[in-house]
Amino acid sequence: MGxxxxxxxxxxxxxxxxxxxxxxxxKTKKSQRWSYSIVEWFGIFTAKIILKNTYKKMIxxxxxxxxxTEIKREVELLPQHESLDIILNVHGLKTGIFLFENEFIxxxxxxxxxxxxxxxxxxxxxxxxxxHLQEWANVxxxxxxxxxxxxxxxxxxxxxxxxxxxxxxxSEVALQKSSFIKLNQLQDIIARKIFGFKxxxxxxxxxxxxxxxx
Numbered sequence: 417m418g419x420x421x422x423x424x425x426x427x428x429x430x431x432x433x434x435x436x437x438x439x440x441x442x443k444t445k446k447s448q449r450w451s452y453s454i455v456e457w458f459g460i461f462t463a464k465i466i467l468k469n470t471y472k473k474m475i476x477x478x479x480x481x482x483x484x485t486e487i488k489r490e491v492e493l494l495p496q497h498e499s500l501d502i503i504l505n506v507h508g509l510k511t512g513i514f515l516f517e518n519e520f521i522x523x524x525x526x527x528x529x530x531x532x533x534x535x536x537x538x539x540x541x542x543x544x545x546x547x548h549l550q551e552w553a554n555v556x557x558x559x560x561x562x563x564x565x566x567x568x569x570x571x572x573x574x575x576x577x578x579x580x581x582x583x584x585x586x587s588e589v590a591l592q593k594s595s596f597i598k599l600n601q602l603q604d605i606i607a608r609k610i611f612g613f614k615x616x617x618x619x620x621x622x623x624x625x626x627x628x629x630x
Contacts, residue, residue: 431472432499432536435490436463439482439506442518453479455571459505459541466578472498482506483516484526491529499534502557503578505570508542523548531555537587539577541570549623559587559624565617568604572596573618588625595620 438460441453460476467474475490494500507514512522527548535557540548545562552560576594584590604616 431470432501433494434463434467434471434474434501434503435487435494436460436474436476436503437482437487437506437515438476439479439515441479442507442514442516456505458571459503459574462575463503463578466575467582470582471501479516481516484519484521484529487515488529491533494533496532497534499536500530501536502530502538502540504538504540504542504545505574506540506542508540508544508548510544510547513542513548523551524554527551527555530557537561537581539581539587541567541574543567546621549621553623557624559622561587561591561620561622563617564619564621565615566613567618568606568613568616569595569599569618572599573620586625588622591620591622 436459438456440456440459441449456479460478464474464476473494475494477487477490481487504513508523509520512520513526515521535552535555536559538552538557538560540560540562542548543563543566545567546564547562549560549562573594573596577590579590580593581587581590584593604618
């Protein structure tokens with residue numbers, strides 16, 4: 417019995433940490449703020465439910481705490497020798513992301529926060545996340561995922577990705593199983609026709625193929 421308890425304690429100590437950053441309600445139009453705030457809440461709730469017991473510690477930076485200063489503080493508190501996964505639910509452009517009070521942060525500056533940490537996987541729902549992947553590779557993330565342009569399928573792909581990621585252990589397998597071609601096409605059309613986005617392409621690119629030990 418003693419050995420069984422010791423083994424579980426060791427397993428717990430070896431678990432990675434996870435940082436969830438969710439800030440989507442920072443839109444100028446009230447209608448967009450309302451809808452994105454729901455997506456923001458959904459992103460946090462889904463991560464907590466699906467990934468329960470997966471991590472040693474899960475830190476959530478929501479709209480009120482998603483400033484570069486607060487995120488930096490949280491990152492500095494994490495042990496550098498422990499593996500870290502990042503789930504990024506923010507608005508983005510090709511050169512960076514938007515955080516608290518619409519502060520635009522160049523992606524190179526943001527990634528620098530994690531250069532001393534053992535990054536395993538970065539899953540980003542930010543628009544133009546594909547253009548951020550090399551910066552994540554520069555800080556030695558084993559696997560990073562991002563959208564080709566405006567990302568319109570977060571509500572459907574995101575929860576399925578987390579589910580299969582935890583179940584299958586491979587980020588590339590989880591991405592394949594959570595990407596429904598016809599549904600993605602429909603959501604991209606909605607993003608163009610109803611929400612007025614011009615460059616819409618929810619297709620994801622993965623840089624690196626890491627084995628995820630959940």
